[in-house]
Amino acid sequence: xxxxxxxxxxxxxxxxxxxxxxFSPLFSSAKIVCHCxxxxxxxxxxxxxxxxxxxxxxxxxxxSTFFRLANRVQLREAETARRQIEAKGFAAADxxxxxLTHLDFDHAGGIADFPGATVHxxxxxxxxxxxxxxxxxxxxxxxxxxxxxxxxQTYTADGERWFGxxxxxxxxxxxxxxxxxxxxGHTAGHCxxxxxTADGWLLHAGDAxxxxxxxxxxxxxxxxxxxxxxxxxxxxxxxxxxxxARLRQLKTTHGRLVRLFCAHDAxxxxxxxxxxxxxxxAPAERLAEPV
Ligand SMILES: [Zn+2]
Numbered sequence: 001x002x003x004x005x006x007x008x009x010x011x012x013x014x015x016x017x018x019x020x021x022x023f024s025p026l027f028s029s030a031k032i033v034c035h036c037x038x039x040x041x042x043x044x045x046x047x048x049x050x051x052x053x054x055x056x057x058x059x060x061x062x063x064s065t066f067f068r069l070a071n072r073v074q075l076r077e078a079e080t081a082r083r084q085i086e087a088k089g090f091a092a093a094d095x096x097x098x099x100l101t102h103l104d105f106d107h108a109g110g111i112a113d114f115p116g117a118t119v120h121x122x123x124x125x126x127x128x129x130x131x132x133x134x135x136x137x138x139x140x141x142x143x144x145x146x147x148x149x150x151x152x153q154t155y156t157a158d159g160e161r162w163f164g165x166x167x168x169x170x171x172x173x174x175x176x177x178x179x180x181x182x183x184x185g186h187t188a189g190h191c192x193x194x195x196x197t198a199d200g201w202l203l204h205a206g207d208a209x210x211x212x213x214x215x216x217x218x219x220x221x222x223x224x225x226x227x228x229x230x231x232x233x234x235x236x237x238x239x240x241x242x243x244x245a246r247l248r249q250l251k252t253t254h255g256r257l258v259r260l261f262c263a264h265d266a267x268x269x270x271x272x273x274x275x276x277x278x279x280x281x282a283p284a285e286r287l288a289e290p291v
Contacts, residue, residue: 002039002040002041002042003039003040004037004038004039004040004195004197004202005037005038005039005040005088005274006035006036006037006269006272006274007035007036007037007038007051007081007084007085008033008034008035008036008051008079008266008269011031011032011033011034011074011079012030012032012034012071012072012073012074012106012264013029013030013031013032013071013072013074014029014030014032014070014071014072014225015028015029015030015072016029016030016225017029017030018030018223019223019224019225020032020223020225020226021211021223021226021265021266021267022211022212022213022223022267023266023267029072030225031266032071032264032266033263033264033265033266033269034049034051034052034106034107034263034264035049035204035261035262035263035264035265035268035269036048036049036050036051036081037049037193037195037202037204038081038085038088039178039195041174041175041177041178042175043096043097043173043174043175044094044095044096044097045085045090045094045095045096045097046095046096046097046098046099046174046178047081047085047095047097047098047099047110047114047117048098048099048100048101048193048195048204049099049100049101049107049204049206049263050081050098050100050107050108050109050110050111050113050114051079051080051081051106051107051109051110052073052075052079052080052105052106052109052110053080053081053082053109053110053111053112053113053145054077054080054082054083054110054112054113055109055112055113055144055145056075056080056109056145057075057076057077057080060073060075062105062109062142062144062145063105063109063142064105064138064139064140064142066139067105067139067140071106073106080110080113081110081113081114082110082113082114092113092114092115092116093114093116095114095116095117096116096117096118096173097117097118097119097120097171097173097174098111098114098117098118098119098120099119099120099121099171099174099178099180099193100119100120100121100125101190101191101192101193101204101205101206101207101263102121102125102186102187102189102190102191102206102207103121103125103126103128103129103141103146103187104140104141104187104207105140105141105142105145106263107206107207107263108142108145108146109142109145111145111146111150112145112146112147112148115148115149117151118151118152118153118172118173119146119150119151119152119153120153120154120155120171120172120174120180121152121153121154121155121189122154122155122156122157122168122180122182122189122190122191123154123155123156123157123189124156124157124184124188124189125187125188125189125190125191126152126154126189127188127189128141128187128188128189128235129141129143130143136232136233140187140233153171153172153173155168155171155180156168157182157184157189157191158182162179162181162194163250163253163254163258164246164249164250165181165182165183165246165250166181166182167179167180167181167182167194168180168181168182177195177196178193178194178195178196179193179194179195180192180193180194181193181194181203183205183206183208183243183247184235184236184239184240184243185208185234185235185236185237185238185239185240185241185242185243185244186206186207186208186230186233186234186235186240187207187235188235188236190206190207190208190235191206192204192205192206192208193206194258199259200256200257200258200259201257201258201259202258202259202261203250203258203259203260203261204261204262204263205247205260205261205262205263206262206263207230207233207262207263207264208240208243208244208247208262209222209230209244209247209262210222210226210229210230210262210263210264210265211223211226211262211265212262212265212267212268214244214248215244215247215248215251215260216248217248217251217252220248247260259271
């Protein structure tokens with residue numbers, strides 16, 4: 001039986017409370033999580049996003065000073081994916097694959113903590129992160145987080161259909177229950193990661209949206225600071241808003257079959273208690289293939 005663990009790796013606690021997260025006291029710090037997935041498969045452990053890594057904890061200067069201070073990034077070794085996975089009884093070498101929604105500093109920091117893993121990412125994202133063509137890109141993309149001999153596996157943002165979205169289905173070395181769903185806008189090659197479970201699908205939407213209220217079917221809304229932050233960080237804001245609207249549509253039409261969550265909303269993470277784990281069904285139990 002395959003299990004899916006929901007991890008929060010590394011948090012950010014900017015001042016302003018509910019102006020960011022919608023629930024913390026106004027004159028306290030907000031709670032912004034980094035929601036990652038650890039999927040047990042026949043191909044080994046698969047980590048979806050890595051949060052901050054051990055080297056970020058040891059050397060915070062790997063991150064841009066601006067984002068480290070503005071977001072009040074909390075760097076604690078016990079919160080790294082490496083240490084959390086070890087606490088579950090696994091070894092770092094058990095992680096055979098890492099799939100990244102994108103290469104921002106708060107998603108890619110732990111790549112080096114799993115040297116045996118293949119890292120799956122869209123080709124345009126790796127190209128943008130390598131080029132670092134703007135002042136924003138030089139702050140958000142931190143190549144020291146993936147320097148060394150990373151085993152990259154890149155894909156073009158196209159492929160088969162999945163609930164009206166394009167998806168990349170045949171990820172090298174991974175079971176077909178795990179898909180890349182391109183959702184550009186936040187960055188050039190940003191994507192969601194879909195995984196099929198016994199109850200339907202999970203879609204880790206990464207930073208395609210930041211606040212649970214943005215997917216409300218009626219009167220969708222966002223907190224002022226997260227609205228500002230998303231606009232600031234958008235590589236293509238029109239595409240970002242279009243993809244957010246498509247995710248709302250997906251929730252409207254298939255909300256029972258696809259459970260959506262983003263990377264940074266603490267309340268959404270709370271929807272997934274640690275146990276029992278989500279399960280991926282045996283082949284005979286699989287749902288009919290969606291169109
Ligand atoms: Zn992020």
